[in-house]
Amino acid sequence: MPLPSRPLRKLGFLTIGLFDEADPDKGHESTLQLIELGEQLGFDSAWVRHRHLQYGISSPVAVLAAATQRTRRIELGTAVTPLGWENPLRLAEDLATVDVLSRGRLNPGISVGPPMFYDRVKDALHPDTSDAEDFGYRRVERLLELVRGKPAAVSGGREGFEVFSDRVQPHSPGLARRMWYGGGSLRSARWAGEHGMNLLTSSVVKAEGPQDGSADFAALQLSHIRAFRAAHRDGEAARVSQGLVVIPTDSASPRQRATYERYAAERLPRTAAPQGPARMMYAPDLVGTSDMIAERLQAHAAFREVDEVAFALPFTFGHEDYEQILTDIAKKLAPALGWQPGT
Structure with missing residues (x-):
């Protein structure tokens, strides 16, 4: 099987971390x-x-x-943290702390926009400022400035026995280069590039352009990747990670294969045309043998432009299903895409 023009260099996975309300420990441990x-x-x-x-x-x-204390090598990311729920200063402190604990392995992914169902949560989330909160790009800029070491206070210095810093502590110098923006539109892709971030692109993009029903997911995603790199100071070397849902079945049991195929079939109708007022396009879930999935990915216009992925695990499967999927991805699918562990 011929390899894509960009052999896969970095292999990642994404999980939602489901849990049972009656036993949340089990889900988090999973x-x-x-x-x-x-x-x-x-x-x-x-x-x-x-x-x-x-x-x-x-x-x-x-x-x-917690994961920093149970691993030593694998990088750890968020995909994504919606900043409408966060205070940029406090988040900057938390991110820097975890980056120090991981010895420089944190990859924070963030996005902007009002929180989902904002009218329902605003009185609890921002009780005194709900109508004044800015959920635009300026919120990201504030976070980036603080992570990069811009002063957060007028001055530091000593007060009695206590010493104060004028910037977020701990300061982790390499963290700023590992900040990712989760973008699904041309505007957000360009913005991320202009501000020197990395780009996370997922299985959902905004269908921009003609509204004649001709929208193509791969073509739309490709346009976002190219717009991002055109705006980024690193050009073609600017980092992009793609997050499609892939479910290899090489070692799956008959029950697992039936579950996976049913899951993908139930979600397939939403991929036929843009959905809702925002005209969001969804990529089909890829289910089958690793060779079949590799062939479809190599024919995917946007996949051919990236060398990093964070394949998304489906939402509702069991722990043993995720183990099988991850094992087949690492041992079958990723090598077929040119990936080698530890590169």
Whole structure:
């Protein structure tokens, strides 16, 4: 099988970290075990999603802090943290702390926009400032400035026995180069490039341009990647990670294969045309043998432009299913795409 023009250099996976409300410990422990398994299999990165007021990880930074103490090599990321829920100064402190604990392995992914269902949560989230909060790009700029070491206070110095810093502490110098923006539109891709960030692009993009039903997911995603790199100071070397849902079945049991195929079939109709007022396009989930998935990825216009991935695990499967999927990705699919563990 011919390799793509950009052999896969960095292999990652993304999980939502589901748990049962009656037993949240089991779900969080499962997530940590999957991250440990990822390191054992040679994955370069593991990413966790943000889910507020749901039964998924609500505090990825806390979970990744735990993961730093159970791993030594694998990079750890968030995909993505919606900044509308965060105070940039406090988040900068948390990110720097976890980056220090991981010895420089944290990859924070962030996004902007009002929190989902904002009218329902605003009185609890921002009780005194809900109508004044700025959920635009300026919120990201504030976070980047603080991570990069811009003063957060008028001055530091000594007060009695205590010594104060004028910038976020701890300061982790390499963290700024590992900040990612989760973008699904041309505007956000360009913005991320102009501000020197890395780009996370997922299985959801905005269908911009003609509204004649001709929108093509791969072509749209490719346009975002190229717009990002055209705006970035690193040009073609600017980092982009793609996050499609892939489910290899090489070692799957008959029950697992049936579950995976049913899951993908139920989600397939939403990929036929842009969805909702925002005209969001969804990529089909890729289910099959590693050779079949590799062939489809090599025919994917946007995949051919990247050499990093964070393949997304499906939302609702069991722990043993995720183990099988990760093992087949690392041992079958990724090598077929040119990846080698530890490169």
